[in-house]
Amino acid sequence: MIRWITASLRNRSGLRGAASAAVLAAAFGPVGPLSAVDLIGVAESPELSSVLITTRKAEPSDAVTPEHTLEPISQISDYEPELADPLGSLPVAPDTPDExxxxxxxxxxxxxxxxxxxxxxxxxxxxxxxxxxxxxxxxxxxxxxxxxxxxxxxxxxxxxxxxxxxxxxxxxxxxxxxxxxxxxxxxxxxxxxxxxxxxxxxxxxxxxxxxxxxxxxxxxxxxxxxxxxxxxxxxxxxxxxxxxxxxxxxxxxxxxxxxxxxxxxxxxxxxxxxxxxxxxxxxxxxxTLRAENRPWREMTARLADLDRAITLDATDAHAWWLKSVAHLDAGQAEEALQAANEATSLRAGSAAYRLALAQALVATGDIDKGVVTTREVLDDPSAATLVRAQALHTLGSLASLGGSSIANKSIGFHTKAIELADELSTSPDRLTRQTARRVLVEAHLAIANEIARREYKNRDALVADWIGRASGLAEAAIDAEDGDLELRLQVAREAVSALASMRPSKDPSPWVTEAEETAATLLTGSEDPLFKARIAWELGDTCYSAVRVEHIRGDASQALQYGAKAIEQLSAGAEPRITAPLAQRTVGELYFYLGAVNAVHRQNHAEAVGWYDKSQPLLEDVGDSELVTPRRTGEMLVSMGVSYWQEDRHELAISITERGAEVMQKAIDAGVLEERSLEVPYSNLAAMNKSLGKTAEATRYTKLAQSVRGTGAANVAAEPEAPQAVKPQATPVAKRPAAASATQRQAAQPSSTEVRRTPRQAGRGGAVWTTR
Known part of the structure; x- marks a missing residue:
């Protein structure tokens, strides 16, 4: 088991209430001269969230009897992706130093x-x-x-x-x-x-x-x-x-x-x-120069270099900035925030430093302030192109956390990030080129996950296309020695995450196998504890998504096997992340799904509540944000209530179901859940209260269940077509080494669409990426 050490969240002042909501909404507005994208305006419509609610077998009834079967929302397939100055040039020796x-x-x-x-x-x-x-x-x-x-x-x-x-x-x-x-x-x-x-x-x-x-x-x-x-x-x-x-x-x-x-x-x-x-x-x-140019996997050595640099000169803003980035890479959220604050205090005008601060704020759970800071970077006319690309990608990921009107802008931000990063992906500077290629891969994967959780036409084929192109970009970077092999692990992880957001889903094992093989290769010969922890966490996150997939597919045995692997790997990678609320939530969700597998597929509520007891505090104690819309949390809580009731923990069952209904209402208000979804918790509460002889409460909840039955669908706008994967005018990418099977990628795709890997064409900034 993971012995998760929950760090005390800092007291955060600032964005709260109606005014803060307006500030956050403005943060996701058009991006200055980049407004041509205008962020792919998508119709506001609830995202797929609870499959069980829409596939209930019980016939509607106006009255709730004591024999009413409590209905968990534990088969939710959740169409939600998981979020996450140099050494001066030295004089050259003269050929004849006689002067x-x-x-x-x-x-x-x-x-x-x-x-x-x-x-x-x-x-x-x-x-x-x-x-x-x-x-x-x-x-x-x-x-x-x-x-x-x-x-x-x-x-x-x-x-x-x-x-x-x-x-x-x-x-x-x-x-x-x-x-x-x-x-x-x-x-x-x-x-x-x-x-x-x-x-x-x-x-x-x-x-x-x-x-x-x-x-x-x-x-x-x-x-x-x-x-x-x-x-x-x-x-x-x-x-x-x-x-x-x-x-x-x-x-x-x-x-x-x-x-x-x-x-x-x-x-x-x-x-x-x-x-x-x-x-x-x-x-x-x-x-600082050596730290900046170390191989990515030398995390501990990089931080040691930066600590030495800062010891020699505590006013070296560049060293503090790199230290923040290094801590973020290692998952050390609080350390990253401290270093970013130092960098920006020394050089407030640097857009790059402020972006690192924004990312550190998000990592520590201060998401609202992170959004505003990221937006300030985008509004800075002095921000370099690569900084803007990174900021757009960051804002796209943050937008996906919000309500319908904000989340619908996520794809547009990522698309613009791809456009800008592509301009720099053939840069003669190695580090610029590497970073641009990483942004390209990550933005493609983010779009794939965003499409996966929505009702788009040809969604399965589109998800396969975006993931396939991300894979192609990753392999091209690896072949050119411009990308670490970790990019392949990242593609596998996000592919399983996309599968977990789709119903029906496909066998995730080929992607999990690829993730495991890639992780083993990455760790060969590595003694760096921070690098080993990062790779373990990424592999554990992959296995966690596989638990969700097998839960959807109804394979309890396989889900529990993946769950055991996820716990093992997340435990190995947990220590650097004890101050990262989003990492904490990942563990909480894993515990929930392990409980749900036992409750739904094995009808073992005693085992389920053991997992739910671990899950509940981790799901809700992740900070306060005006931006984040709770999508799955409410339904998870309602599902837990069923098992607690079956185990005769009646008061907890009622209170947690009521809490779940409240959280679901927030999701409905944000446009990501239909109002009729509340019929399940209201019906459950009616049955629970009637069983305990609380007639008035039972009647109240019965009326509430009746009032929401059949609502929501009429007001839902149709989803538009999702963006096609960008099509470069390109030459074929070199084949991957035989040891990494290309068929594995296709086998796990949500459709039979062939995964294509086509890198960009070399030339002035590469081919112009467009939306088909």
Whole structure:
């Protein structure tokens, strides 16, 4: 069992009452110049929510007798998806460094941040494992510490930048042969030394302290040789790359305060070679750069880099921003919010930082404020295209939580996010390209789930098409090494979620198998606890959706097997998510469905109430929001009431059924449930009260049941056609490796429609995505 630790929700002030409802409604209005989409105006109509209510076998009756069979709403198939400044460019060693006055030029201004993966900035550096082989070369002398002391800042001939004074330098090395004033933005003076076997050694001194030591080698050397001789193999390095030409400028070792600079001429003839070494005090931006360019799965190491960066410079807004994004990726909601608040307090004008804040607010349950903050990002004319794409996707996901009039705009937001992300999916910058492709995959999957929960013409085929195209985009990104294999797990998870929103549904096992195989591959060789927890949570969420599917299909045995897997995996991934209300709700819903399977399919109410006791507090204690419309919660509570009644817990049965009816009324008011749905809880309450001899209450509920019988249908507008999956003018995507069966994807589709994987056409921003 998951021993869920429910964190105390923060006291939240702000959006409440009628005024807040107006603010939230405005937040989902047209997006400035992007209003051409105008968000696919969909007719307001209740979403599919309770199948049992519309398929009752009992004939209508004007009177409720004591023998009335209580009717659970536990076969609900719920057509609801589950929601969820760089290191400055370093100077390149001159081919012939004979002009010392030009050797220590000022560092160029940092690249202006733009959003990348979940909000990172496109950096032109790529992480290299310290153990990766590189090519080979001559001897270099250094005072570098031993491998066991790899994290200590590097010295050169007894000189430690940031610590050694001018007097100590002169005492150790003697007088320089040249002493010049530093040029450019650098302040201080440059002392030049002739020191064999090096061509030149220069020292920047400012305020009587050594700031930088630059050593120009007699001959360019291979990176691998220098790493071995300087004992750097235990230190993760990060490549520093020219943002315009993608040329390797150097290799940085943040713990050492050391950067190896390449020569221009050697790279033209073959692999880059090192012409000089630069030693500086430990610097925040070096750790930030490495964190930003670490492989996505190195979550713990990324956060360690960012913590070190912030320790060195607590005013590094970029590091705080990346820390917020990293915590969100790891599921750590409160930590993400704290870091996002720090970033925005330091740099309030950054749209990217404010988007991270919005996402952290949502993750901690402050959804209303998250909506308003996301909308502010979209209304910011300075927001970069990729930030806007991410914000549109975020707002689309938030819209799906609202009532009918707001939820109907969800697809439009996602569609516009796809349009903008497509423009950047062929960007020469790796991180920008990766993030754009991730937005494309996620937005396609979000649309598939939104269509799945509604009554659209050709819904089954459309869902299959959107999921198929998401799969194609994911596989194309993986094949191009622009996407982590986790994208495949994400597609499988969302495909099962879509199946759980459809009735009749299909066998989810091919998708679950793919999720399990992908998770196993992802975890091979990984010891990162945060990454392992994330993958376990995603796999557990997949199994939870499979429980819902098998409940719809009436296979209790298979549902309970998936439930056991879901509990195991969610337990393994729960610890980082103890402050995430939406994650808490996922556990609560899993417990409910395990109870419903026992109650409905096995008529085992004793076992059911054991699960319901665990479920009830997790379902309702998820914060207060003007936006979120309770779709399934009311019906779940009503269904629980039946089992509690059967187990002679009469007072609880009545109170929880009454609470369920109240929550259902909210869903009806929001346009996502028909009014006639209330006939079940009212009839149940009439029967319960009559059985207990409470005639007046029984009569009142009987009249209420009669009043709602047959209502709702006449006022429901017909659903429009759902948007077709975007059709690129494209070439076929490469086949997936044989180990990942393509037939598995098709087998679990809600129709026989073939799943097509067609990536975008390369070109200026790729093919223009349009709606068929």
């Amino acid at each position: 010392p006055s030009a050797v220590l030029q000022a560092t160029p201004e940092p690249v202006t941040p733009q959003v990348t993966q979940t909000g990172t900035t496109p950096r032109v550096a790529q992480l290299k494992s310290a153990a990766q082989p590189r090519a080979a070369s001559p001897t270099v002398v250094s005072d570098a510490p031993s491998d066991t002391d790899a994290v200590r800042q590097a010295k050169f001939n007894g000189v430690l930048p940031g610590t050694t004074t001018l007097a100590e330098l002169i005492k150790a090395w003697g007088e320089p042969f040249r002493n010049t004033i530093a040029q450019g933005d650098l302040s201080g003076k440059v002392l030049s030394y002739a020191m064999k076997p090096f061509k030149l050694v220069e020292v920047l001194v400012s305020e009587n302290v050594v700031r930088v030591v630059r050593v120009t080698l007699a001959e360019p050397s291979a990176i691998a040789d220098l790493e071995a001789k300087l004992k750097l193999v235990a230190v993760d390095s990060v490549d520093v790359v020219d943002p315009e030409t993608a040329r390797l400028l150097g290799v940085s070792y943040p713990e050492k305060g050391l950067t190896l600079l390449t020569t221009k001429s050697s790279e033209l003839a073959g692999p880059a070679r090192i012409g000089s070494l630069v030693l500086e005090p430990l610097e925040s931006k070096a750790f």
